Amino acid sequence: MDTYEILFFVEVLVGGLLAGVMYSLVALGFVLIYKASSVFNFAQGAMVFFAVLSFVGFMELGLHFWIALPVTIGLMILVGVATERFVLRPLVNQSDDTLLMATIGLAFVLEGAAQLAWGVEVRRLDLGIPDVPLTWLADLTGIFVSALDITAGVVAGVLVAGLAILFSKTKAGLGLRAVADSHAAAQSIGIPLKNVWMMVWATAGIVALVAGMLWGARSGVQFALIWIALKALPVMIIGGFTSVPGVIVAGLIVGASEKLAEVYIGPYFGGGIEGWSPYVLAVIFLIFRPEGLFGERHIRRV
Amino acid sequence: MYYRQAGRFRTSYAQDMRLLPVLEDRILLISALVIGFLIIPLFANNYWLSAILIPWLALSLVALGQNILMGYAGQLSLGSAGFMAAGAFACYNIVLRVEWMPFFGAVLLSGVIAAAVGIVFGLPSLRVRGLYLAVATLASQFFIVWVIDKFGWFKNYDTSGIMNAQQIVVFGQPMDTPAKEYMVVLVIVTFLTWLAWNMAKGSVGRKWQAVRDMDVAAETMGISLLRTKLQAFAVSSFYCGVGGALFAFAYLKSVEPVAFDILLSFRILFMVLIGGLGTIIGAYLGSGFILLLPVFLNIFFHAIFPTVDATITSALEQVIFGVMIIMFMIYEPLGMAKIWQNIQDRMRRWPFKV
Secondary structure, eight states: OOHHHHHHHHHHHHHHHHHHHHHHHHHHHHHHHHHHHOOOOTTHHHHHHHHHHHHHHHHHTTOOHHHHHHHHHHHHHHHHHHHIIIIIGGGTTOOHHHHHHHHHHHHHHHHHHHHHHHOSSOBOOOOSOOOSBOHHHHHHHSOOOBHHHHHHHHHHHHHHHHHHHHHHHSHHHHHHHHHHHOHHHHHHTTOOHHHHHHHHHHHHHHHHHHHHHHHHHHHOBOGGGGGHHHHHHHHHHHHOTTOHHHHHHHHHHHHHHHHHIIIIIHHHHTSOGGGTHHHHHHHHHHHHOTTTTTOOOOOOOO | OOSOOTTOOOOSHHHHHSSOOSHHHHHHHHHHHHIIIIIHHHHOOHHIIIIIIHHHHHHHHHHHHHHIIIIISOOOOSOHHHHHHHHHHHHHHHHHHOTTOOHHHHHHHHHHHHHHHHHHHHGGGGTOOTHHHHHHHHHHHHHHHHHHHHOGGGGTTOOSSOOBOOOOEETTEEOOSHHHHHHHHHHHHHHHHHHHHHHHHSHHHHHHHHHHHOHHHHHHTTOOHHHHHHHHHHHHHHHHHHHHHHIIIIIIOBOOGGGGOHHHHHHHHHHHHHHOTTOHHHHHHHHHHHHHHHHHHHHHHHHHOTTOOHHHHHHHHHHHHHHHHHHHHHHOTTOHHHHHHHHHHHHHHTTSOO
């Protein structure tokens, strides 16, 4: 391997890691809800799409960036509250599978509602952060990283740190973890289930908005955003369903492995293996470490 | 009253084990078969046959396969469209390359090939369950479609992307009208449904259900998890494969990998959920519902707003779809099959309320 090849490898690796940060951001919303209600929220991808499309829609209506942002956050809180009221509350103490299916239904509602309100065409989203490689960094090291990439990394870091503190240090976080363990037991010791769920879903909606804004700035605001949700599944499997830091590590692993596989293994198969390589990686992980990197080991009793 | 069990005694094991112990149920089934085999091919028009009945039957078969895996054996799978693709392309290649093979043989053989693929992708089910398994089956969905797309042999080195399925030929007769195609599909679907019904009611199905309810407990009772789970995957993929082949040959009239995307897998999942997990009739009710709902909504919207845009109706359709799924989960988690059962109960006790 000469220097050029090593440099190329590093470049692919960095590109993959940066893509991985974006996956982590989406997966973060999943983990949040999974921790609080042991529901895999299939609608997270739809929430990303709904949030960012509404944000762009408000901006198109003439609202300033700093006005559109709180309005969209308010909307996502409303979505969280409505979800709790109309979907989750009637399903308290139902099996996890039932809840999963209900979130698939919710995903359909959100996708349809977003398109109904704002139309179907692909939108551009300009955050004012350029998505072109920083020249000084490229000159210095030969690695192409854009300001948007760095922003995504910083935002992800801040969110993860904030959520980690929320879960482990605050009383609300303790309530969240109790609810995740058992709905009935948490209620019996006086934890208000509906407030906890409302809070979690609203937070997940805001995380979705952040993820959507970064994705939208990169690849346009379009329907394809909901498929990122499926990419977040292997991220969660590898990280462990309940670990916030695990999501970041797993996102980086998935992003990096996906790009490296595409560049180094892909050519032997005619390319295009990016579509399934994360899932295969997740399956391999499952065989050796079913609880993921940082997940809690589950013991089943008969 | 209309429907009764009282006073009808089962005097032999054969009577006790029959699929439909209630006389009225048998009459209902026989009349449904008479309508299906005799009246519909004579009187239905081509639109109904080729746009609704044929895809309904083919997708019901796929939903039945998904239901065997998910409803009976309790293995969450999101890859049914992948197995459909395996079946459809197997059928395409068999008809293309093995000239002496009759169509029925080709369809069943493609089901067997899909079953083999299913066993391979069912292997992770031995280690993982639930959502984790769903990810493994997602891998199969993307992987199978990718393999078919990437390796030219499966598509007979066709690069146009639009490949017509061959004409169905049965006993030397080309099946060139919708009514004939419908009969071919109906014969296969009826036979396989009867088979699945017996499997579900017999020891095979009971083992599946035991594994679904608690796999560790089932294992301690001497049920081999390896055998039972892989068997469920094989049978399920067989049904998905045959359904996929029929879907491609009789309905789409083309075989292309893009037709078998993840969205189709989701539709089949919904058919099973809305129809009713772990029931045979649920697969039929659910797929009929999922197929017909968009048709009715479309007619309905055009009646009210004649000039409405197609993108708006499809978005609205999606919202209604989602709301219906949520409502089913809240009010009738056991699906349409349960509603049918409630109707039966109601009729049994009529004129008294249940």
